[in-house]
Amino acid sequence: xxxxxxxxERISLLKTRLKLLEDKPEETYDSTLRALWxxxxxxxxxxxxxxxxxxxxxxxECVTILDELIHRRINNIPLAHITxxxxxxxxxxxxxxxxxxxxxxxxxxxxRALEISFxxxxxxxxxxxxxxxxxxxxxxxxxxxxxxxxxxxxSEAIELAQENIDLLDLNERVKVMHSDLFEKFMNDDFFxxxxxxxxxxxxxxxxxxxxxxxxxxxxxxDLAFDGGMLGIKIIQRLIRETPQLLSPGGWLVFExxxxxxxxxxxxxxKSGLYSNVDSVSDNQGNIRVVLAMKK
Ligand SMILES: C[S@@+](CC[C@H](N)C(=O)[O-])C[C@H]1O[C@@H](n2cnc3c(N)ncnc32)[C@H](O)[C@@H]1O
Numbered sequence: 001x002x003x004x005x006x007x008x009e010r011i012s013l014l015k016t017r018l019k020l021l022e023d024k025p026e027e028t029y030d031s032t033l034r035a036l037w038x039x040x041x042x043x044x045x046x047x048x049x050x051x052x053x054x055x056x057x058x059x060x061e062c063v064t065i066l067d068e069l070i071h072r073r074i075n076n077i078p079l080a081h082i083t084x085x086x087x088x089x090x091x092x093x094x095x096x097x098x099x100x101x102x103x104x105x106x107x108x109x110x111x112r113a114l115e116i117s118f119x120x121x122x123x124x125x126x127x128x129x130x131x132x133x134x135x136x137x138x139x140x141x142x143x144x145x146x147x148x149x150x151x152x153x154x155s156e157a158i159e160l161a162q163e164n165i166d167l168l169d170l171n172e173r174v175k176v177m178h179s180d181l182f183e184k185f186m187n188d189d190f191f192x193x194x195x196x197x198x199x200x201x202x203x204x205x206x207x208x209x210x211x212x213x214x215x216x217x218x219x220x221x222d223l224a225f226d227g228g229m230l231g232i233k234i235i236q237r238l239i240r241e242t243p244q245l246l247s248p249g250g251w252l253v254f255e256x257x258x259x260x261x262x263x264x265x266x267x268x269x270k271s272g273l274y275s276n277v278d279s280v281s282d283n284q285g286n287i288r289v290v291l292a293m294k295k
Contacts, residue, residue, distance in 0.1 A: 014029045089111070099154065126194050197242050204225045
């Protein structure tokens with residue numbers, strides 16, 4: 001079958017059978033089909049990367065595989081779990097069931113954190129709740145002076161984070177740790193020595209986690225979303241525990257859920273532990289990142 005006909009038929013199928021998710025705006029019908037097309041011929045890549053390259057011709061065997069992959073996607077398996085690829089801050093990384101699929105919105109956090117990291121000659125950075133390792137990996141990738149520790153409570157997530165650090169050849173400057181928030185950092189090696197703490201914490205209230213879209217709920221770990229009864233369990237710990245680690249003039253930068261920004265900024269101010277409390281909003285004007293400097 002000619003490539004155009006094949007493409008148009010599969011796009012029509014996706015349009016009638018697949019519901020796109022708002023929190024993965026890079027996944028359109030075209031980018032989904034293109035990513036599956038590349039995966040079917042053994043060249044897996046993210047949806048964004050697949051949009052930048054010419055599609056290869058598919059032989060009969062690859063068309064059969066493509067149709068199987070489309071079937072899986074239509075049956076709610078996330079695209080990144082089928083291709084095992086995602087793209088974060090322009091970097092191709094591995095993604096799978098072991099951790100949250102990095103979201104585009106988290107690039108707001110990474111970009112701001114990266115800018116702050118350049119204020120320090122050899123920034124000493126901790127990224128907690130690291131999941132696939134994307135935030136810490138992006139800082140180390142773009143700031144060659146940064147030394148980064150990435151840590152998570154989930155053993156599965158840190159396995160994946162380590163694979164991403166290996167893939168990006170960042171082992172010399174990024175260390176992966178298993179830690180309940182700062183548990184493994186509460187010692188003299190880190191007290192007052194960290195220039196930047198980053199975090200994309202779980203911030204959805206437990207009640208809302210139970211009502212999440214089934215594609216997300218069935219395929220991504222609850223631990224990545226569940227922020228306790230009010231959604232701010234980890235954020236409260238972050239605000240309380242980070243100052244012990246920060247060097248004078250060090251920064252805490254973290255993502256918050258839509259609608260949480262003002263309340264979280266007030267918590268930072270009320271704690272009396274920080275100055276320069278600030279925020280970064282998305283294109284719709286929602287505060288999505290909150291930052292503060294140690295007093
Ligand atoms: C929203 S996900 C963020 C993952 C990744 N940083 C990203 O941006 O895609 C939150 C992460 O926090 C981790 N987590 C939850 N509770 C934690 C805790 N007490 N200590 C460390 N990590 C925790 C989860 O395992 C999950 O990987």
